[in-house]
Amino acid sequence: MGRFHRHADGTVHSHSHDHDHDHDDGHDHDHPHDHRDVGDHSGYATGVERVEVLEAILGENDRVAAANRAELAGHGVRTVNLMSSPGAGKTSLLRRTIPALAGRLRVGILEGDIATSIDADALTDLGAAVSLVNTADGFGGECHLDAVMVRSGLTRLPLADLDLLVIENVGNLVCPAEFDVGQDTRAMVYAITEGEEKPLKYPVMFRTADVVVVNKLDLLPHLDFDLDGFRANLAAVNPTATVIELSARTGDGLDRWLDWLTSVATG
Amino acid sequence: MHELSICSAIAQTAMDHAGGRAVRRVRLRVGHFRQVVPDTLTYCWDLQTRGGPLDGCALDVEHVPAVVVCRTCGASTGLTHPILVCGACQSREVDLVSGEEFLIESIDVAEEVS
Numbered sequence: 065m066g067r068f069h070r071h072a073d074g075t076v077h078s079h080s081h082d083h084d085h086d087h088d089d090g091h092d093h094d095h096p097h098d099h100r101d102v103g104d105h106s107g108y109a110t111g112v113e114r115v116e117v118l119e120a121i122l123g124e125n126d127r128v129a130a131a132n133r134a135e136l137a138g139h140g141v142r143t144v145n146l147m148s149s150p151g152a153g154k155t156s157l158l159r160r161t162i163p164a165l166a167g168r169l170r171v172g173i174l175e176g177d178i179a180t181s182i183d184a185d186a187l188t189d190l191g192a193a194v195s196l197v198n199t200a201d202g203f204g205g206e207c208h209l210d211a212v213m214v215r216s217g218l219t220r221l222p223l224a225d226l227d228l229l230v231i232e233n234v235g236n237l238v239c240p241a242e243f244d245v246g247q248d249t250r251a252m253v254y255a256i257t258e259g260e261e262k263p264l265k266y267p268v269m270f271r272t273a274d275v276v277v278v279n280k281l282d283l284l285p286h287l288d289f290d291l292d293g294f295r296a297n298l299a300a301v302n303p304t305a306t307v308i309e310l311s312a313r314t315g316d317g318l319d320r321w322l323d324w325l326t327s328v329a330t331g
Numbered sequence: 332m333h334e335l336s337i338c339s340a341i342a343q344t345a346m347d348h349a350g351g352r353a354v355r356r357v358r359l360r361v362g363h364f365r366q367v368v369p370d371t372l373t374y375c376w377d378l379q380t381r382g383g384p385l386d387g388c389a390l391d392v393e394h395v396p397a398v399v400v401c402r403t404c405g406a407s408t409g410l411t412h413p414i415l416v417c418g419a420c421q422s423r424e425v426d427l428v429s430g431e432e433f434l435i436e437s438i439d440v441a442e443e444v445s
């Protein structure tokens with residue numbers, strides 16, 4: 065028996081080192097001892113035991129997200145996690161959306177930003193309940209919303225009086241895609257000013273979205289933007305995404321977005 | 332840059348499973364399509380653990396390749412780019428079978444002193 069050996073069967077046994085072998089670790093031990101073994105004893109000198117974990121790295125976030133989802137469902141609220149890069153037009157789209165849904169759906173907004181209430185202020189007095197979460201305020205200035213931050217924002221919303229909650233995530237094409245916050249569905253806003261290659265550069269975000277809103281379409285005549293090339297790049301990473309092309313500035317194409325939100329809220 | 336919050340979650344899970352014993356090593360499995368930079372992760376791990384109960388604990392990051400299996404022809408294809416397509420018949424009717432892992436596989440803890 066060498067210095068390195070494995071016990072794969074997990075049995076408890078004792079054995080003494082009565083055979084000849086050299087230790088290169090500078091000490092000798094000939095005492096009998098027990099191994100309650102789980103896996104790999106790669107060295108007696110360090111006395112290390114391997115413990116199997118097999119747990120999702122974001123498992124705790126996922127548990128809180130599931131609780132958020134259950135709480136929202138308990139109030140009959142359907143939830144959209146709205147993501148995009150900074151400046152793609154999430155807030156502009158919501159400024160159009162909230163008044164247009166008045167009388168159709170009762171809408172709440174959970175506004176996520178690293179700092180400032182600029183976006184939350186822009187959405188106030190339009191007819192939606194707004195709850196602001198600043199990630200710089202007790203959440204380390206994170207570049208995304210996680211489930212715990214959303215849980216804190218939910219406490220400031222009248223959930224019993226809502227049909228639809230839109231979580232406006234922090235503007236960022238990378239991190240928000242990794243965190244479940246308890247939404248029913250994910251939508252992202254992409255602006256044609258961002259370039260047609262973005263789905264290939266940020267595939268996780270584009271793949272995670274159930275709906276991709278293609279915004280700023282009113283600028284198409286002024287840009288060297290290849291709309292068909294963009295559609296092909298998006299289809300390559302996410303062939304099942306629903307694509308809604310619109311202009312939040314002019315309101316063109318908004319109806320399909322409103323219909324989709326309504327189907328989410330009533331589905 | 333969400334590596335710091337990820338390291339915080341890893342540290343918490345590792346300590347939860349260590350039962351009060353010192354954690355020497357944490358092993359992760361991270362799929363090719365996860366947006367985590369291994370070097371950044373280990374750098375943040377050092378920042379996260381320095382001076383605390385996990386000071387000196389090693390972090391091993393095992394990279395898991397992205398693989399799709401074709402629903403049309405059954406072939407397996409390893410992917411480097413995020414375009415989900417069968418390498419054999421070019422079908423897009425494929426299932427991603429690995430590459431999205433984000434798992435704490437195991438930890439090494441100091442054996443209890445008897």
